[in-house]
Amino acid sequence: MHVEEKFTDATWPAAPETATLEGKNKYLGFWLFLGGETVLFASLFATYLALKDKVPDSGMLLAKDLYEIPLTFAMTMILLTSSLTSVYAMYHMKNNSFQKMQTWLLITVVLGFSFLALEVYEFNHYVHLGHTFTSSAYGSAFYTLVGFHGAHVTFGLMWFLSLMLRNAKRGLSLYNAPKFFVASLYWHFIDVVWVFIFTVVYLMGMVG
């Protein structure tokens, strides 16, 4: 298989991510990994729900005292938009336009970093209010669930960045197309998890 072969627009396959056996394997393997990640996050959600508002003394802050709509809303909008920008990147990958793909990926990365920055601000804010990782079981569960998601975001950003830098000079090939595609799947999965976080943790937390 000549995975590094240069393609013209016309010879570039319609589904470059699964055009080689390696690509197919990567694609399927990554989806299966996401199936496992689903269970991982479900376990974290379950733990959070079991420990929500479980604090040692009644003076401590609970979910409805902590969460605020504006911040969560901003974070949600940013992450949802970054999902769309990575779809744009994959659209350009399928059309074999490498530079446009890189641009859209860069926008995705910028949005991802701003999401992270807001999350850091949020955590810092809570810590100052006395809601910390070690203050209560509720605190431990909250920071573990949301922090696991934040760690996934960080890893996804590093992944995008290293792919972009590594391939900046080399352009698209059937060797790296599956890698880009799989990274974007990961990014969507992070978004899926966030949809549940903002609904189950924040919105349901605010309703009480």
Next chain:
Amino acid sequence: MTNQQSNSANPNLNLEYRRKQNAEEMKHQVITFTMMIFFTLIAFAMVAMESISRWFIIPVILLLAAIQVIFQLYYFMHMKHKGHETIALFIYSGLTVGLITVLVFLTIVWL
């Protein structure tokens, strides 16, 4: 796996068709995105209003979240394309196991 193209005699014609197909799909993606944003707005607005009963809000926002996830999976992550049967099987199995876990932790984590 997904729509395998036949490299017909005239590659440029084929190319044009594919470009059009991709653009069409991108249009669907943007519509999906718009709807997701719309659902998110509804969810946040309902919570912000504070006057609605939580027994109404919670099921509705959970339903909206489920729809959003289906959009993500089927449109953004291309699960609606052919050749994703095995993948769907495994994702749904994962969701089932996860759902049982959550259910149990909501009911029989005895203390």
Next chain:
Amino acid sequence: MSTYAKKQGFGATLWDFMTTVDHKKIAILYLISGGLFFILGGLEAMFIRIQLAVPDNNFMSAGVFNEMITMHGTTMIFLAAMPILLGIMNAVMPLQIGARDVAFPFLNSLGFWMFFFGGVMLNLSWFLGGAPDAGWTSYASLSIHSQGHGVDFYVLGLQISGFGTLIAGINFLVTIINMRTPGMTYMRMPMFTWTTFVVSALILFAFPPLTVGLTLMLFDRMFGANFFDAAAGGNTIIWEHLFWIFGHPEVYILILPAFGIFSEILATFSRKRLFGYSSMVFATVLIGFLGFMVWAHHMFTVGLGPIANAIFAVATMAIAVPTGIKIFNWIFTMWGGSVRFTVPMLYAVSFIPSFTMGGVTGIMLAAAPADYQYHDSYFVVAHFHYVIVGGVVLGILAGITYYWPKIFGTMLNETLGKFTFWLFLIGFHLTFFIQHFLGLWGMPRRVFTYLPGQGWDISNLVSTIGAMFMAVGVIILLINIIITSVKNVRVGNDPWGDGRTLEWAIPSPPPFYNFKQLPLARGLDAYWIEKMEGKKEMTPAEPLGDIHMPNGSIIPICITFGLFVASFGALYNMDADKPWTIPVIIIGLLITFGSMLIRSIKDDHGFHIHKEDLMDDKDKEVKA
């Protein structure tokens, strides 16, 4: 790595195995290290039995006894049984579906080294201040109060080896879904491949809850979180649930491959098609599915309430149905066949009643009200040893004997094998049968000694003598392995003479590319079909062409070594007098992520074996 060289020095061989991505060599690595851990776990079992042989024994202290039982359970489950089974899967499954390698050779090697370093880490605890002592289930109420670093070794060691297993599971799934040879439809896959498939799916969904549970435990013990601390709002039942959501599928992860091995052996040595193949497949999938619905039967006495107990009791009993289907299918496979009692067949035949006895006590335990009587008694110990030794270990011994020629190219001695078999089987029943009664007579499990005159003395002595029989059996197996390796009599493609599946159609051991041309599978038992038509070889499904192979790599060891180093930092982080822990964590993670970065930056396209080289091989064979 293209190793055409025939003779290698020790260093070169070692390097070859450290960098290999060949599934057959990784299988050997799994078997060797799993075998070493099996001996270690066996020694621990012997020490336990010596301590319990007579009442009021002071062979070891209560503290050491707790460490022994914890490490015996943990080692046998995570570091012996599972790796040996993964080894057999690695060796056999790609050959059975006619693939040249697994889908992700690099990850295959990474998975092995993660298991290996995790296991080494866990066992280093013996030398670094004491092993974990909270039982293999490590219930949180006990383990967060355990002194010293034993439980930390448990948490981190299992975390690392758990990642390795998860990687192996995904790898096997993709291999089976994407890389079957032409004609090998799902319903033509050999039974062992089917069980590998279902087991891999169980691994995929069962290990994440364990990962989460271990992470929470790690946060609680090392970073001051409060998940299991009731005083701060925590809840120890969370650990029990997470552990058993993983733990129950885990026992099916262990037993299903054994079912697969026995299905192959019974068909081969009955010289008959496996009876009810499609119902076997159905039963395997059903067991996998139900395996996720029953975990709370380990927690009947927690107080989850009658409704929860009833649901989980009924679900548990339901598993007896698919298992019963399998038992009858195995019996009907032998029925009317021309049975040959080779060593693997002896194991298979004795497995059926032994395992069924474990199943019957399983049904007894599944009855929630009765379980209050059996709970935490030796009855439970007897039950799970009947299913795990009578099922999994017999399966492993049978599988090793059966596939030995395919993996190593030599035949184990049949006479010595029969000695091992009889000693092990008799020893097994002697050890564990009496423990049912010990339990019913009130002996609790996990006690380091007991007073005389309660009617337990003779029974415990009998149990210990039985354990000695098993130990002698294993020693004879080791002697057998040494003699066989020294004699080194090479065998042909199909040394048992009745091979039915694709792995017996190629040389033993197979060349590193497995199949010169991918074979065409024309039905279930593809090789048998060709044999019945008088052919010696499989019909190729492709013309002879270049074969693409992956390069070997040292990076898997580097990635894992980094995690190993970082774990030591995390482990001692809670000691105030050790300022070096944070730098060690950082260095370890740098090694890991640095190696991952190198892996992703360095393009690795593998290499090709050229058609001409393959033809040379063929010519040589013709001349020989």
